[in-house]
Structure formats: structure tokens, C-alpha cells
Amino acid sequence: MIDRLTLHNFKAFRDTSLPLGPLTLLTGLNSSGKSSVLQAIALLRQSYETGDLVVYPSLRTWQTGHLPGLANRGFLLNGELVGLGTGEDVLHEDFAGDEARIGLSVDEGPYHYGWTVEYDPEQNLLPLLDVDVPLTSEGGYDRPAGPEAVSPSFFTAPFQYLHADRISPAEFYPRDHHAAIGRRFLGVRGEHTVNFLRHHAGDKVPEGPLHHPRAASDLLGDQAAAWMGDLCPGVDIRADTIEGADAVRLSYGFQGTLGPTRRRRPTNVGFGLTYVLPIVVACLTARPGSLVLLENPEAHLHPQGQTQMAMLAAAAAAQGAQVIMETHSDHVINGVRLAVKQGRITPDGAVFHYFRGDGTGVEVVSPRVDADGMLDQWPTGFFDELENTLDQLIG
């Protein structure tokens, strides 16, 4: 699990260090830096996946002071997970320090990993300048002494990253074997979700917090339908191949009072169901060690559904995954507080960050939740709109 992410001269962040938990909520006004936090993590993962980010050398290499392969590697700004532009877009405009350098670092348990890249205004591969010595918090190496390379676990852990802009209802979805089945990746827009479900509907969801009490079975297809049923009672989902085409189809059925309805196309059942499906599948397939990044899981859901999404994310975190999500929803915030109060997740397991940005920098306030779900502070602007509006209506 990533316990801490530190951003140096990265977009809106001059020098910010954020503790992260099993379930982290990033909140704040528009353009306050929430997505940039997810992008920083995705940028590291993307750079590793493309082979552009050096794997940590072994202890022996550190001791000899020789860092192989540093040249021509670094942060790949544009790729499958994020498209950030060039160095000019990413370097914090009012950069800290004498030199224009961008740094990201993560702490995982006792291990610290950090990368610093050179600024190049034109390029989208920012060359690596330096890698932090992977000291443990005790100051020792505590690293394998053999020739093997070491890297943070989130580089290789099961990973999902769902952008705010996701799949909408459509007649068919791509059938990409490599993404959905080989890599188990739903796509940043969730575009591989339907094909993933088609292939994996019969997989078991392990016993534990992700199990929906009213699901017909412990299989992924039934579990997903049950969680979706909290948004729209009686719904079931099916993903099928389309004969002769490299595409898959999604359909919905409903338990009507006169028995099950005919299958219905996504375009005929409302936007929210399809829009949330990738979120539901990402959470249900999260396992201990998985990393799930979600932007606005509440989008297009009614308030009760938003609370349920928070419960589902809390369940994924309680199952051992790390979930980091950006949200504008007080129902999601309150859903997580309720999950804490109900003992579904520990108070330490839920981390809240409230970002206040003014276009030039970011201030972060981090309310803490107690076992009753109460927050120790309520900064101005942090989901206080209801109260503000009611005050004006009543006053």
C-alpha cells in the first residue's frame, strides 16, 4: 500500500506530502488538484509499464554507486493511463528550488522510493536525474543483497484507474482480449468492463466485505447485479459476445411484478447504470494489494446510490485493496463516515483530504474521522453548502 505520496513541482503542487490510507478521499473545489494526485500515481505506473522508469537497482548496485540505465528513461507523460502534455504543462509554474526539477516519491511500509526528473519544456519523456536511495525508515537498506532489482509493489499490483469520463450506454463495447482478460484492466474509461464481465462473470468473489447479502450467488456476475440492484432494484446484467464481430454487448433485465422482463439495451435503461458499472466491477474485483483509483464514482447516481458507492469502496478497502477516490459528493463522504461507524472500515483506514487551490498552489486540510464517524474539523468550503443554503433559506 502507498502510505504517502510526495509531489514536488508537479502541476499545482509545489511541495506537498499526502498520507494515504486503505480508503482515501480527495475533495475540494473544481481545479483544486484532486485529479493531479491520481495522475501522479498513474504517471509512475505508466512509466514503469512502458519500461521508461528504472526499476530499483539491487543493494549491491547502490553500494557501488553505479546506477545503470538512468539515461533516456524517466516520466512518460503521455500514455495509456494519463496524457499530461509536455514538461511545460507539468512543471509547477512557480517551481520551488533553484532548478526546474519535478519529483515524485512514495512510501510503502518501511520503504521510500523517489524519482527526480529533468525539466524539458518540449518533451513528453522527462529524463530521470536521480533516484532516491531506497532507505527504510530506520535508515538502513534492508533490501535484497542479490542482483535482483526491487521496485514498489504498486508498480506490479493489480491496478484500475477510472477517469471521470467513462463509457456511456452503447450498443456494443470492444472485445480486447489482451486488456480485459490478459491484463484484467478495465480501461481508463471502463471500456473493457463489459468484455471483462463476459469472461469473468463466473469468477468467485471471495467471502468477506465485498459479498452482497442479497446476491444470488458468490459469482462476480451475480454480485455485480446485486450491487447494481442497490442503485436500481431488481436489475440484472448480462454481457454477451456478438457473433462475427470483435465486440461485446451489454443488456439489462428487471425482476418485474409479473416476472422477469425482456433483455433491454443500455441505451434504454438510463445513463447512470452503465456509467457506474466499471466502478462496481473495479471494486468487486479488488483484492488484497490491489490499487484502485477512481474519479467521481458518484457521477450520474441518485443520492442513495452515491452512499452505496461509498459502502462498496469501503468494502474493497476492508478486503485489503487500496482505494483512492476523488469526489464531489457529500453522500460519498457521509457514506464512508457511516461505514466507519458501522465498523466496516477502521477510522484509521479512511483518510480525508480537502484541497483548497487558487490556480497557483494548493493548501491541504485533512479532517480525521473517529469511531463514531465524526470528523474532528470542518474546514470552510468542505461540504458546507447545504448548511449555508439552508441558513439563507431560513434566515
Ligand SMILES: Nc1ncnc2c1ncn2[C@@H]1O[C@H](COP(=O)(O)OP(=O)(O)O)[C@@H](O)[C@H]1O
Ligand atoms: N504546471 C502547473 N503549474 C501550476 N498549476 C497548475 C499546473 N498545471 C495545472 N495546474 C493547476 O492545477 C489545477 C488542476 O488540478 P486538477 O487536479 O485537474 O483539479 P481537480 O481538483 O478539479 O481534479 C488547476 O488549478 C490548474 O491551474
Ligand SMILES: [Mg+2]
Ligand atoms: Mg478532477
